[in-house]
Amino acid sequence: MNEHVHDTADLTKNQTLVMGALTRSKGPLSAYTILDQLRDNGFRAPLQVYRALDKLVEFGLVHRLESLNAFVACRHPGCDGDDTIAFMICERCGQVNEITDTALAARLKQLAGEASFALKKTTIELRGLCRTCQAA
Amino acid sequence: MNEHVHDTADLTKNQTLVMGALTRSKGPLSAYTILDQLRDNGFRAPLQVYRALDKLVEFGLVHRLESLNAFVACRHPGCDGDDTIAFMICERCGQVNEITDTALAARLKQLAGEASFALKKTTIELRGLCRTCQAA
């Protein structure tokens, strides 16, 4: 199986529907919000959404935001398999900005190394106000 | 009200009980686990725990781990009000290591600044295996 699929061609029907909902959305969506949006497409139970989300996250097409219990479509321009992604989440408009930074990733890796910690997954989520929302 | 209380003297009864449960624990606890542990002390409803936790987090005595939906007592040696804390969470034994690093905090602050993002709260959680658990 491909390590980092960015091709929506080989997605299943449910995965395509969930991916579509996330892509259409301007911000992150909860699994239950997705479920509601897809009721007309035959979705009836949370598990249908969660199963699709699991796969999409595995493919790297979708990210999970731990601090929101929600999911976003990957908008990272050159999503080159980097798994150290920082998210800037605006608490007012809900927009999410995806950032990768080599210095940041390197420092985290070094800190883990110093503690002899075998790093598997990194979660970095910044909460605050985006540029446009600070005016209001 | 004090910005960063590290004195358990002025806690209410419920806050003291919840703090005690977290301090006794080797790892993070969920709100409902705390509830179960405090049933003998008169706790009957989740809200009693959540209210205490809210305050303890506000005081800086307790941290919330977003990726676990759980809480840990602050073990940071010189907890000097730094709000950029990274957690290393062992997925095997559940132990949590608290880390502050000025380089890391500075880089995040800079990234936020470059995006004109008004940073309010930072969540950094590293999942993996601690030194001792890698042997097994």
Added chain:
DNA sequence: GCAATCTTGTAATGAGATAACGTCACACAC
């Protein structure tokens, strides 16, 4: 005393996630 405020207790409910079951469709060996 008495009002203002904070903490508490309780019940009910909302929101997020998974377990356990069975079915279906497809690929591939034989």
Added chain:
DNA sequence: GTGTGTGACGTTATCTCATTACAAGATTGC
């Protein structure tokens, strides 16, 4: 083409996490 394995799908029930809403005490200041 029959059998078998595998992966996706559907449904129900259940579990965990968190909050809303309302009432009752407790504490402080005047």
